[in-house]
Amino acid sequence: MSSILPSDNNNPKKPKSEPFGELIKSMNDFFNEKPVKGFLQSIDDFFKSPFPSGSGFQVDTIKTEGEYVISAELPGVKREQIHINIAANYLIISVENNELETEEDIHSRVYRNKVFRQQFSKTITLPQPINEKKVKATYRDGLLKIQVPQEKGNVIEIED
Numbered sequence: 351m352s353s354i355l356p357s358d359n360n361n362p363k364k365p366k367s368e369p370f371g372e373l374i375k376s377m378n379d380f381f382n383e384k385p386v387k388g389f390l391q392s393i394d395d396f397f398k399s400p401f402p403s404g405s406g407f408q409v410d411t412i413k414t415e416g417e418y419v420i421s422a423e424l425p426g427v428k429r430e431q432i433h434i435n436i437a438a439n440y441l442i443i444s445v446e447n448n449e450l451e452t453e454e455d456i457h458s459r460v461y462r463n464k465v466f467r468q469q470f471s472k473t474i475t476l477p478q479p480i481n482e483k484k485v486k487a488t489y490r491d492g493l494l495k496i497q498v499p500q501e502k503g504n505v506i507e508i509e510d
Contacts, residue, residue, distance in 0.1 A: 409443065409472045418498040420474055425492035432494060436482040441498065444471035478503065 368374070408423045422443055424432065435442040451464040478501050486497045 406470050406472060407445065409474065411474055413500075416500055418476060418500065420496040420498065422472065422494040422496075423492065424489075424494055427492065429489050432489065434485075434487055434496065436480050436485065439476045439479050441474045441476065441480060441485075441496065442471055443474070443494065443496075444469065 410421050412419045412421075420441065420443075424445060427445055427447075431445050431447055433444045433446065435444070445468075447466070447468040449466040451466065453462040455461055476498065480498055481501055484499045488495050
């Protein structure tokens with residue numbers, strides 16, 4: 351009698367080991383641990399909202415020959431979120447972001463709702479009243495550009 355044991359290669363019940371199984375498991379455990387998971391979550395949160403809490407956005411005003419050019423950097427903001435209001439010689443740019451986040455369980459029952467609301471505004475003061483009918487605004491690639499023509503006022507002569 352031979353003392354050679356039968357080979358287990360034909361046994362379908364034995365799980366086949368993957369060559370990098372332990373390495374993959376270790377990496378998954380690493381990325382799901384608290385410090386790294388918290389860091390990755392903060393990166394996700396940063397890219398979810400265009401503006402960090404408590405900050406505004408950059409606005410530049412340039413006076414040219416016949417107009418004022420106001421530009422605002424608004425990366426990640428949709429056109430529908432931007433509102434421009436004019437009152438006398440004030441131009442107000444406001445950005446509003448409302449998001450509803452819903453998490454559902456397996457049976458599609460809502461168990462958690464979060465509402466994120468952010469609003470930022472900048473007021474630009476010009477030296478003369480603004481004629482809103484002549485103002486032009488464009489928004490491309492995260493840059494809002496507003497053109498406000500300079501109005502010539504009436505010159506009043508001083509009498510002797």
